[in-house]
Amino acid sequence: MTGARVQLIGLTKQYGTGDPAVDHVDLDIRPGEFITLLGPSGSGKTTTLNMIVGFTDPTSGRIELNGNDISRTPAHKRNFGMVFQNYALFPHLTVAQNVAFPLRERKVAAAETDKLVREALDLVDLGGMGHRRPHELSGGQQQRVALARAVVFSPNLLLLDEPLSALDRKLRQSLQREIKRLHDELGLTFVFVTHDQDEAMTLSDRIAIFDQGRIVAVGTPTELYHRPNTTFVARFLGESNVFAGRYLAASDVYEWHDRKWAVSPGGGGEGQALIVRPERLGVALDETSVPAGSNVAPAAVTDVSFYGTYYRIELAFADDSVGCAVLPVGAPAEISPGARVVAHWRPEDQVLVSE
Numbered sequence: 001m002t003g004a005r006v007q008l009i010g011l012t013k014q015y016g017t018g019d020p021a022v023d024h025v026d027l028d029i030r031p032g033e034f035i036t037l038l039g040p041s042g043s044g045k046t047t048t049l050n051m052i053v054g055f056t057d058p059t060s061g062r063i064e065l066n067g068n069d070i071s072r073t074p075a076h077k078r079n080f081g082m083v084f085q086n087y088a089l090f091p092h093l094t095v096a097q098n099v100a101f102p103l104r105e106r107k108v109a110a111a112e113t114d115k116l117v118r119e120a121l122d123l124v125d126l127g128g129m130g131h132r133r134p135h136e137l138s139g140g141q142q143q144r145v146a147l148a149r150a151v152v153f154s155p156n157l158l159l160l161d162e163p164l165s166a167l168d169r170k171l172r173q174s175l176q177r178e179i180k181r182l183h184d185e186l187g188l189t190f191v192f193v194t195h196d197q198d199e200a201m202t203l204s205d206r207i208a209i210f211d212q213g214r215i216v217a218v219g220t221p222t223e224l225y226h227r228p229n230t231t232f233v234a235r236f237l238g239e240s241n242v243f244a245g246r247y248l249a250a251s252d253v254y255e256w257h258d259r260k261w262a263v264s265p266g267g268g269g270e271g272q273a274l275i276v277r278p279e280r281l282g283v284a285l286d287e288t289s290v291p292a293g294s295n296v297a298p299a300a301v302t303d304v305s306f307y308g309t310y311y312r313i314e315l316a317f318a319d320d321s322v323g324c325a326v327l328p329v330g331a332p333a334e335i336s337p338g339a340r341v342v343a344h345w346r347p348e349d350q351v352l353v354s355e
């Protein structure tokens with residue numbers, strides 16, 4: 001199998017008269033990549049997937065597969081595999097018959113079908129389970145059957161809509177690894193939908209972040225984590241300290257509350273918010289013990305929790321906003337709820353965003 005390139009161009013879906021479910025989405029899905037559509041519930045992820053696979057017609061815009069417009073191509077002719085949250089297996093068919101289903105639809109000969117089904121079941125570690133019925137399998141095994149069924153006919157593209165959301169945490173993690181391995185082995189383009197940021201971060205080559213029917217950011221997990229372009233993206237992917245202030249171009253400083261902070265070279269622009277990730281924030285007992293060149297924000301400690309490998313310090317800043325710092329083991333005992341502290345960070349560890 002080779003990975004397909006899929007381009008979404010101005011893709012829009014309007015139900016009724018309200019705001020569009022999907023609103024002028026542009027996305028260039030690269031051959032063989034693992035791309036995740038991440039966003040809150042109702043942000044348009046499933047509608048986008050359903051338009052790609054051909055279950056839903058776009059209101060406007062188009063979809064191209066390897067440069068050819070497939071917007072009006074019926075779903076069964078697109079040759080895309082799809083995996084759903086609820087497995088969608090046929091309960092009265094055996095595992096092998098479920099996996100064989102797309103091959104029967106394609107009128108593949110019996111001997112070839114047997115061979116492909118066996119290979120697909122081996123691929124998801126279910127060799128020998130072919131005679132069982134879905135209800136005789138665990139949730140994780142059922143989802144493996146759904147995966148086997150989705151790849152057995154050598155699709156151009158595999159689409160997965162929250163495939164792990166119904167599983168408990170441990171099973172979820174093991175299936176995440178399985179899906180990642182499947183992607184690496186098959187070399188197929190994967191479009192994965194989730195609302196779980198950790199899942200998106202660990203699995204994806206790139207993430208497209210959805211908000212209200214639009215893509216508001218696209219990038220690798222590290223790009224989006226370290227260089228979020230808006231406070232929405234920063235808050236949605238990981239945790240953030242968001243300081244609402246303004247960038248003063250004339251003096252090249254960021255003004256927050258009664259403070260003026262240094263801006264790293266090229267870090268200015270239309271800054272309306274300054275973002276610092278929790279692991280980049282230090283916590284000191286007074287300003288004199290802060291490393292030279294740091295930006296500082298006075299805060300009160302509201303909570304301290306111990307997580308084995310780190311401490312998490314909840315903070316209330318001088319402007320009444322809240323945030324947190326993550327400290328390695330050995331936080332001083334004086335950093336306890338009620339303590340007055342100074343949060344500090346290096347200017348190069350902050351990101352200025354315009355909204």
Ligand code: ADP
Nearest residue numbers: 015020021039040041042043044045046047048
């Ligand atoms: P997500 O998968 O991100 O949770 P959806 O794509 O399912 O979001 O939904 C996006 C928006 O479109 C929501 O406001 C939802 O209510 C609406 N929507 C989805 N499907 C339909 C439909 N068949 N008819 C009307 N509205 C719909």
Ligand code: MG
Nearest residue numbers: 042045046047
């Ligand atoms: Mg959905």
